[in-house]
Amino acid sequence: MNYRAVRAIYLFEMARTWRTLLQSIVSPVVSTSLYFVVFGAAIGSRISQVEGVSYGTFIVPGLIMLSVLTQSIANASFGIYFPKFTGTIYEILSAPISYFEIVLGYVGAAATKSIILGLIILATAGLFVPLHIHHPVWMLAFLVLTAVTFSLFGFIIGIWADGFEKLQMIPMLVVTPLTFLGGSFYSIDMLPSAWRTVALLNPVVYLISGFRWSFYEIADVSVSVSVGMTTAFLMICLVLIWWIFRTGYRLKN
Amino acid sequence: MSSIISVANLSKTYGSGFKALNNVNLDIKPGEIFALLGPNGAGKTTLISIICGIANPSEGKVLVGGENIQTSYRKARSLIGLVPQELHTDAFESVWATVSFSRGLFGKPKNPAHIEKVLKDLSLWDKKDSKIITLSGGMKRRVMIAKALSHEPQILFLDEPTAGVDVELRKGMWEVVRTLQQSGVTIILTTHYIEEAEEMADRIGVINKGEIVLVEDKATLMQKLGKKRLTLHLQGKLDALPESLGHYELDLCDGGATLVYDYDTKGERTGITSLLGDLRTAGIRFNDLDTTQSSLEDIFVDLVRAS
Numbered sequence: 020m021n022y023r024a025v026r027a028i029y030l031f032e033m034a035r036t037w038r039t040l041l042q043s044i045v046s047p048v049v050s051t052s053l054y055f056v057v058f059g060a061a062i063g064s065r066i067s068q069v070e071g072v073s074y075g076t077f078i079v080p081g082l083i084m085l086s087v088l089t090q091s092i093a094n095a096s097f098g099i100y101f102p103k104f105t106g107t108i109y110e111i112l113s114a115p116i117s118y119f120e121i122v123l124g125y126v127g128a129a130a131t132k133s134i135i136l137g138l139i140i141l142a143t144a145g146l147f148v149p150l151h152i153h154h155p156v157w158m159l160a161f162l163v164l165t166a167v168t169f170s171l172f173g174f175i176i177g178i179w180a181d182g183f184e185k186l187q188m189i190p191m192l193v194v195t196p197l198t199f200l201g202g203s204f205y206s207i208d209m210l211p212s213a214w215r216t217v218a219l220l221n222p223v224v225y226l227i228s229g230f231r232w233s234f235y236e237i238a239d240v241s242v243s244v245s246v247g248m249t250t251a252f253l254m255i256c257l258v259l260i261w262w263i264f265r266t267g268y269r270l271k272n
Numbered sequence: 273m274s275s276i277i278s279v280a281n282l283s284k285t286y287g288s289g290f291k292a293l294n295n296v297n298l299d300i301k302p303g304e305i306f307a308l309l310g311p312n313g314a315g316k317t318t319l320i321s322i323i324c325g326i327a328n329p330s331e332g333k334v335l336v337g338g339e340n341i342q343t344s345y346r347k348a349r350s351l352i353g354l355v356p357q358e359l360h361t362d363a364f365e366s367v368w369a370t371v372s373f374s375r376g377l378f379g380k381p382k383n384p385a386h387i388e389k390v391l392k393d394l395s396l397w398d399k400k401d402s403k404i405i406t407l408s409g410g411m412k413r414r415v416m417i418a419k420a421l422s423h424e425p426q427i428l429f430l431d432e433p434t435a436g437v438d439v440e441l442r443k444g445m446w447e448v449v450r451t452l453q454q455s456g457v458t459i460i461l462t463t464h465y466i467e468e469a470e471e472m473a474d475r476i477g478v479i480n481k482g483e484i485v486l487v488e489d490k491a492t493l494m495q496k497l498g499k500k501r502l503t504l505h506l507q508g509k510l511d512a513l514p515e516s517l518g519h520y521e522l523d524l525c526d527g528g529a530t531l532v533y534d535y536d537t538k539g540e541r542t543g544i545t546s547l548l549g550d551l552r553t554a555g556i557r558f559n560d561l562d563t564t565q566s567s568l569e570d571i572f573v574d575l576v577r578a579s
Contacts, residue, residue, distance in 0.1 A: 023376050023381065024376060024377045027377050030376075031373050034369070105360055109324075109326055109356050112324075112326045113324040113325045113326055113354050114378055115345065115378060
C-alpha cells in the first residue's frame with residue numbers, strides 16, 4: 020500500500036477546498052440557510068406539523084442530504100475531471116500507485132469535504148430550529164455512507180465526462196430532481212398512493228428516509244431497507260470503478 | 273551490461289485501428305543518454321507512454337530495471353521520472369507544493385533538502401512560492417522537470433524537453449541533463465531538434481511509422497553514414513567536365529564555377545589524392561576548396577526516406 024501517495028492526493032484535494040473556501044463551504048451553507056428561510060419560515064408557518072415534528076425541523080435531514088449528495092458528486096467529479104482536463108492525470112497514471120489507492124485519495128477527500136459540510140449545515144440548522152438527534156451514531160453512519168457512495172458516483176461521472184457540460188449534466192438533470200422528489204421537503208406518505216409507488220423507485224427516498232429516522236425515528240421505509248439500498252448503490256459504484264480501471268476507460272489509450 | 277529498459281516485441285494498436293507501434297525491440301543501457309528521433313506520428317510518445325504506464329500495450333513485454341511494467345508496476349514505475357511533451361501543470365499550485373506532491377505520489381518520505389536542491393539546480397528556487405500560472409513557458413517546463421526529479425528516479429524520460437524553449441534556456445537544460453547523467457541517471461529523450469541529439473546523446477534510435485529503423489552509437493552512426501563533400505572553387509568556369517574525370521562522381525555547379533565531389537569517410541580510399549592529381553593533369557585550377565560533413569539531420573532524413 021502506497022500510503023504516502025494516498026495522503027498526497029488526499030491533502031492535495033483538501034488544499035483545494037481551503038483555497039476555494041467560499042465556493043466549497045460558504046456557498047452551500049448560504050444556500051441551505053435560504054432554504055430554511057423560504058421553506059422553513061415562509062411555507063412552514065402554513066404547515067403545522069409533519070408526523071409530530073414541526074415542518075422546519077422535519078426538513079433538516081433532507082436539506083443536509085441535498086447538500087451532501089450534490090457536493091459529494093461535485094467534489095469527486097471535479098477532483099478527477101480537472102487533472103484529465105489539464106493533462107496532469109499523466110502523473111497519477113505513471114506513479115507507482117494502485118487503482119484502489121487513487122480512488123481512496125480522491126473519494127476520501129471528496130467524502131471528507133461533504134461530511135464536514137453536512138455537519139456545518141447541521142450546526143447552521145440548529146440556529147433556526149430546535150434539533151434532537153435520537154440515533155447520533157446512525158446519523159453519522161448514514162452521513163458517511165451517503166458521502167462515500169455519492170463521491171464514488173461523482174468519481175465515475177468525472178471519468179466519464181469529456182467536457183464541463185457533461186460534468187454538470189448528471190448532477191443537474193438527474194441528481195437534483197431526484198433529491199427534490201426524494202422527500203427532502205415532505206414525507207412521501209403525503210403523496211397520493213400512485214405517486215407514492217412511483218416515489219419508491221427513487222433511490223434518494225431511501226437515503227433521506229433512513230437519515231431522517233436517525234433524527235426523529237420517523238421514516239417512509241424501514242431503516243434496514245434504507246441501509247440495504249444505499250449499500251447496493253455503493254456496490255454498483257464500486258463495480259463500475261473496478262471496470263473503469265480494468266479497461267482504462269477514458270483514462271488510458 | 274544488462275539493460276535498464278528492455279522492450280521486446282512491443283506493438284500498440286489503438287481502438288481506431290491505427291497501429292502506432294509495430295513489433296518494437298529496444299534496449300537502453302544504464303547511465304546513457306538515448307535520443308529517440310522520428311517524425312511526427314512516428315510512435316515516440318506512444319512508446320514512452322507505454323513504458324511509463326500511461327497507455328496499455330497491445331502486445332509485447334517491457335522490463336524496467338528487470339521489473340515487468342504490468343505485473344510489477346510499482347517497482348518499475350518508481351524508477352522512472354517523466355517529463356511529457358505538453359506543459360501539463362496545476363496552474364493554481366505553488367512550485368514547492370506541486371513538486372512536493374509529485375514526490376508524495378511516488379511514495380517517498382518528505383525531503384525538503386532534496387526538493388530545494390532540485391529547484392536550485394533548475395534555477396527555480398526564487399520562484400518556489402509562486403503560483404505556476406504566473407510562470408513563463410520555460411519556467412513551467414523546468415517545473416515539470418523538477419516534478420519528474422522529485423522522487424530521485426534512476427531513469428528520466430524527456431519527451432521533447434526543449435520544444436518552444438529559447439536557445440539560451442535550451443543550452444541551460446542540456447547542462448542540467450548532462451549533470452543528471454553524471455549522477456548516474458539514464459536519460460531517454462525524444463526530440464525534433466537534431467542538434468539536440470547530436471549535442472547530447474550517446475546513442476540514437478530512429479523510429480518511423482511505429483518501427484525502429486536504427487539504433488546506433490552516435491559516433492558510429494556519424495562515421496558509418498556520414499558523408500563528406502569536397503567543394504572546389506575553380507579559377508575559370510568549365511562548360512563540361514573533361515572525359516579524363518568521367519570516372520569520378522563529380523558535379524559541376526554554379527554555372528561551371530565549382531566542382532562538387534562527395535566521398536565516403538568509411539571507405540579505405542576517398543579518391544581525393546587521385547582526383548587532385550587528375551585535375552592538375554587536365555589543367556583545371558582552383559582558388560579555394562572546402563569540405564563539409566553531413567549532419568545528423570541529413571542522416572535522419574535519409575533514413576526516414578529510406579524506411
